[in-house]
C-alpha cells in the first residue's frame with residue numbers, strides 16, 4: 554500500500570517547501586516567551602545558531618518523511634536532555650508547529666502525519682513529566 558502512493562516527502566513538495574516550513578517554525582520557536590521562560594532553553598537557543606537548527610531539523614524531517622536526506626545529527630535524547638523540557642513546553646511547541654503548518658496551507662492528512670512524526674519523539678525530548 555505504501556509503495557503504491559507518494560511518500561509524505563513527495564506530497565509535501567520535497568525539500569524547498571519543507572525547508573521553508575521548518576525555517577518559519579524555528580523562527581517562532583526561538584523567540585517564544587513561554588519556551589524562553591525555561592532558562593536552559595533560553596541559554597541554549599542563544600548559543601546554538603538558528604540556521605544550524607534549521608539545517609538539522611530539515612534533514613531529520615526530510616528523512617522521516619521518506620525523502621532522500623540522511624540525518625547525521627545527534628539523537629533527540631542527547632540533544633534535548635539538558636533542556637529540562639516539560640510537558641507544558643512540549644504542548645506549546647506543538648501549538649506553534651500547528652500554527653506554522655496552517656499558515657502554509659499544509660493539508661490535514663500531511664499535517665497529521667507530520668504531527669505523528671514529531672509526536673514519536675516526545676518520550677525522548679520531554680524530561681519533566683507532570684504528575685497526576
Ligand code: HEM
Nearest residue numbers: 594597598601609610613626627632638642643646671674
Ligand atoms: C519543546 C520542544 C523543543 C525545544 C524547546 C527544542 C529546543 C532545541 C534546542 C535549544 C536545541 C539545541 C540543543 C544543543 O545544541 O545543545 C535543539 C536541537 C535539536 N532539536 Fe529540538 N527542541 C524541541 C523539540 C524538537 C523536536 C520535536 C524535534 C524534531 C522532531 C527537534 C529536533 C532537533 C534537532 C534535529 C536538533 C539538533 C541536534 C544536533 O545538534 O545534532 N527538537 N532543540
